[in-house]
Amino acid sequence: MLLREVVEAADAVSRTASRKAKIGVLAEVLRRLTPEEVPSAVGLLLAKPRQGRLGVGWRTLAAERSHAPTATLGVLDVDAAFDRLAVATGSGSAARRQTELDALAGAATAGEWDFLSRVILGELRTGALEGVLLDAVALAADRPAASVRRAAMLSGDLGEAAAVALFDGPDALEDVGLVVGRAVLPMLAATASSAADAVAATGDSSVEYKLDGARIQVHRDGDEVRIFTRTLADVTHRLPEIVDTVRGLPVRSAIFDGETLALDEDGAPRAFQETMARFGSETATAVALRPWFFDLLHLDGRDLLDEPLHVRQAELQRVAGEWRVPAVRTADPVVAEETARAALAAGHEGVMVKGVDAAYQAGRRGKSWLKVKPVLTFDLVVLAVEEGSGRRSGLLSNLHLGAHDPDGAFGPPGGFVMVGKTFKGLTDRLLAWQTAHFPTIETSRSAHTVHVRPETVVEIAIDGVQRSTRYPGGVALRFARVKGYRPDKTPAEADTIDALRALLRG
DNA sequence: TTCCGACAGTGGGGTCGCAAT
DNA sequence: ATTGCGACCCCACTATCGGAA
Numbered sequence: 025m026l027l028r029e030v031v032e033a034a035d036a037v038s039r040t041a042s043r044k045a046k047i048g049v050l051a052e053v054l055r056r057l058t059p060e061e062v063p064s065a066v067g068l069l070l071a072k073p074r075q076g077r078l079g080v081g082w083r084t085l086a087a088e089r090s091h092a093p094t095a096t097l098g099v100l101d102v103d104a105a106f107d108r109l110a111v112a113t114g115s116g117s118a119a120r121r122q123t124e125l126d127a128l129a130g131a132a133t134a135g136e137w138d139f140l141s142r143v144i145l146g147e148l149r150t151g152a153l154e155g156v157l158l159d160a161v162a163l164a165a166d167r168p169a170a171s172v173r174r175a176a177m178l179s180g181d182l183g184e185a186a187a188v189a190l191f192d193g194p195d196a197l198e199d200v201g202l203v204v205g206r207a208v209l210p211m212l213a214a215t216a217s218s219a220a221d222a223v224a225a226t227g228d229s230s231v232e233y234k235l236d237g238a239r240i241q242v243h244r245d246g247d248e249v250r251i252f253t254r255t256l257a258d259v260t261h262r263l264p265e266i267v268d269t270v271r272g273l274p275v276r277s278a279i280f281d282g283e284t285l286a287l288d289e290d291g292a293p294r295a296f297q298e299t300m301a302r303f304g305s306e307t308a309t310a311v312a313l314r315p316w317f318f319d320l321l322h323l324d325g326r327d328l329l330d331e332p333l334h335v336r337q338a339e340l341q342r343v344a345g346e347w348r349v350p351a352v353r354t355a356d357p358v359v360a361e362e363t364a365r366a367a368l369a370a371g372h373e374g375v376m377v378k379g380v381d382a383a384y385q386a387g388r389r390g391k392s393w394l395k396v397k398p399v400l401t402f403d404l405v406v407l408a409v410e411e412g413s414g415r416r417s418g419l420l421s422n423l424h425l426g427a428h429d430p431d432g433a434f435g436p437p438g439g440f441v442m443v444g445k446t447f448k449g450l451t452d453r454l455l456a457w458q459t460a461h462f463p464t465i466e467t468s469r470s471a472h473t474v475h476v477r478p479e480t481v482v483e484i485a486i487d488g489v490q491r492s493t494r495y496p497g498g499v500a501l502r503f504a505r506v507k508g509y510r511p512d513k514t515p516a517e518a519d520t521i522d523a524l525r526a527l528l529r530g
Numbered sequence: 531t532t533c534c535g536a537c538a539g540t541g542g543g544g545t546c547g548c549a550a551t
Numbered sequence: 552a553t554t555g556c557g558a559c560c561c562c563a564c565t566a567t568c569g570g571a572a
Contacts, residue, residue, distance in 0.1 A: 041567075041568075042568075042569090043537085043567090043568055043569070044568085044569080076558095077557075077558060077559090079548095079556090079557065079558085080557080081556060081557050081558090082556095082557095083555080083556060083557085084556080084557085113548085113549095114548095114549085115549070115550090116549090117548090117549070118549060118550070118556095147539090149538085149539070150538095151537090151538065151539085151567095152537095152538085153537075153538060153539095154537085154538095155536065155537050155538080156537075156538085215563080215564095236561085237560095237561090238560060238561075239560090239561095253559080253560075254559095254560080254561090255559075255560085257558095257559075257560095296544085296560090296561070297543095297544060297545075299560095300544070300545055300546085300559095300560055300561075301544090301545060301546080303545090303546095303560070304544090304545050304546045304547090304558095304559075304560065305545080305546060305547090306546080306547075307547095308546095388536090389536085391535090412540075412541090413540080413541085414539065414540065414541095415538095415539065415540075415566090416539090416540065416541090421540080421541085422540090422541070422542085444542075444543075445541090445542060445543090446541090446542065446563095447540060447541050447542075447564095448540080448541075448542075448562090448563050448564050448565090449563075449564055449565080450540095450564085450565080451564095451565065451566090452565085452566080485563090487562080487563090490543070490544075491544095492543075492544085493544095494543075494544085495543095500542095500543055500544085501542085501543085502542090502543070502561090502562085503542075503543090503561085503562050503563060504542070504543095504563090505542095505563055505564060506564095
């Protein structure tokens with residue numbers, strides 16, 4: 025298939041808001057692919073190349089390039105070019121990447137290059153990603169969407185599931201199952217405002233400590249152990265101590281779901297940043313990571329995915345009890361709240377509340393898993409606003425937030441110290457208001473940023489703060505979002521940098 | 531007819547490795 | 552040695568479509 029056909033389909037998908045129409049367009053393209061084209065075409069349509077990330081970002085793409093007058097590139101030509109980009113490494117690789125990009129751009133029309141650029145950056149913005157494409161595969165292959173979804177989630181690869189659905193017959197699709205050693209998409213959680221509310225929704229529940237680390241999925245098959253992240257990257261080589269731990273468990277084969285984090289000398293959890301410094305490093309070993317498991321998807325030849333949580337937990341307790349996340353089974357909101365308080369007192373993030381009768385829904389953000397974390401709010405002052413992009417083009421979106429510095433510890437007394445940005449929590453109405461308001465108090469303007477007089481107070485919710493080298497106050501907001509503007513407050517009444525810094529020591 | 535589940539999009543801070551400077 | 556880029560950990564929230572109720 026020609027790349028042009030994929031690009032035209034993507035353009036058609038962009039032009040309609042109707043999901044059914046998007047699905048129809050995509051299904052038509054999928055039907056015309058050959059088997060060997062399916063994984064790369066799916067990679068293009070999801071802006072997730074089959075090869076993974078190509079080591080090319082917006083900066084590398086910024087160079088001016090010339091294009092072909094007519095469309096001759098095939099889907100497999102692009103796939104081959106992506107192969108060459110993905111393997112470019114070592115001294116001189118940046119120049120080789122540029123050469124390769126020049127060649128690809130030169131073989132593509134201007135419209136095709138615009139599309140390929142978005143694929144390479146990983147942001148197609150056509151309003152169709154995994155969810156929509158999965159339905160399109162089901163339509164094109166005339167198979168139940170649930171079967172395609174299950175195959176995609178259990179193989180961790182929609183491209184592979186699509187190829188099976190389209191070409192290998194109904195039985196082959198149903199036969200795609202859990203394989204020890206092959207990563208499965210992890211189940212995700214929705215948010216609840218309190219442990220009591222969460223238990224009210226999930227009934228008989230497992231209330232578990234929510235740890236502030238990195239998600240891990242650990243597979244063991246005999247002596248072979250593999251560890252995957254939430255996005256299914258293989259990080260086995262970085263976590264030898266977890267490999268050893270799992271090798272020591274009394275199982276032949278198993279798939280564990282859990283979290284890993286670093287503890288300090290007293291056994292208290294270290295800051296997320298310290299866990300990540302170890303988790304992300306190829307060489308650091310000074311800080312040990314330990315696993316905490318909360319689910320078991322497979323044990324000694326038996327898939328447990330469809331078993332209720334309490335059955336999976338009983339098996340987990342039996343084979344890896346000492347590595348389990350602390351958990352309390354209850355339907356009592358009072359007990360759930362007590363557990364949440366205990367989790368926080370032990371230095372953890374909050375709790376997860378899970379219905380004990382629910383199956384493991386790979387890749388879904390279901391209502392049977394609810395996360396509960398405390399929310400803090402602060403009144404801060406807007407220092408600047410950035411122009412939005414995509415659907416926020418033409419609107420002032422991302423706010424620069426400052427805390428009051430009455431004593432001048434980080435600048436002139438009575439000034440404001442930037443502590444973070446946020447674009448979250450804004451409704452269309454607030455975006456429109458911001459866009460009208462901030463230019464009226466503009467002091468200067470740089471490329472995409474309007475700097476303003478520090479007189480607009482906004483209430484911001486955060487999960488906490490972290491140490492920062494980026495911001496002058498040494499502290500940055502974590503997961504900041506707008507709750508609403510506070511026209512009733514003056515900038516002098518805003519919360520102080522000291523109040524935020526105090527959270528660092530909390 | 532109204533409600534709500536699932537999705538897509540919009541970006542946030544921090545950390546690492548690596549190549550270029 | 553330092554800097555900039557890219558990948559990837561963590562993540563919240565709103566708008567929208569279309570099936571469920």
